[in-house]
Amino acid sequence: MPKIEETESKDLTRRKILEVARRIFALHGFEGASVDAIVKASGLSKGALYWHFPGKLELFREIMGEEARRILGHFEIPLEMKGEFDPVRFLVEKGGTLIDEFSNNKERRLLWVDLTVVAQRGDPQSKNLAGEMIDRVLDAVLPELERTFQGSTAGEAGLSPRERLICLTHAFGGLVVNLGLRLRAEEAKRYWEAMVRMLLEEGCRNEKS
Known part of the structure; x- marks a missing residue:
């Protein structure tokens, strides 16, 4: 051959x-x-x-690595958006798109739930992958978010821009886990938008005041 x-x-x-x-x-x-x-x-x-x-664990990690790369692609900020970045609109739209994808693809949803289970049971590389997902989203979005919040205070919640984003990533994970159980996609998107606005619009208001 x-x-x-x-x-x-x-x-x-x-x-x-x-x-x-x-x-x-x-x-x-x-x-x-x-x-x-x-x-x-x-x-x-x-x-x-x-x-x-080499084995089942390496196979699982490869599959979840592919999933991670696909999701992270959603949070890449195009060059033309930088300088006129609207963090609220960006995260509402990107999060809503991902919620639809998870809702329409049960297989994908189950894989992410299982990654959490495997990580909780102590596999260090699965823990690292889950943590890396959050870190890479922060790396992609945080610089623009901090520019938007430049000069603002921590606000009533006492949270920095980084802490606000971390809260949102955990909230998003909770929504995904509950899709198809007690939560429909449209409800999840409404809740996601409300959380984004509550956590980020306060910072934007502080910056303008």
């Missing part, structure tokens, strides 16, 4: 493993999923899976 075709074949095999594993992790959780189940559902050999991934 020519080298290019061999590389393409390996890439297709790897992608198939990830797609099947993603579905099984979502259905059964990390603890309930098994390498044997992934191998059987993919129609590949166990050797093929281990060629690409």
Whole structure:
């Protein structure tokens, strides 16, 4: 087999493993999923899976890493927006889009819930991934938010711009966990907008006063 075709074949095999594993992790959780189940559902050999991934945990981390990169893409601020950045509008719109995505894709929602469970059970890399998500959103949005709040005080809540963003990331996680249980997407978006406005508009008012 020519080298290019061999590389393409390996890439297709790897992608198939990830797609099947993603579905099984979502259905059964990390603890309930098994390498044997992934191998059987993919129609590949166990050797093929281990060629690409050392084990189940590494496979789970790769899947969640892809999810993290996709979500972080939502929070990249285009260059043309910088200088005229409206943090309230930006976060309301981006958060609303993500809420719709999580609501319409139960598989994606279950994966994020399970990441929290795995991290809580002590896997250090899952903890790092969950923490990195928050840090990278802060890195993307915080500089523009601080420019918007320049000269403002901590406000009645006594929170800095960074602390306000951290509160919002945790609030967003709570909304996602409850989607499909006691919370519909439209309700979640309303609550998200209310929280963004409560936490950020105070800072904007302080800056203008």
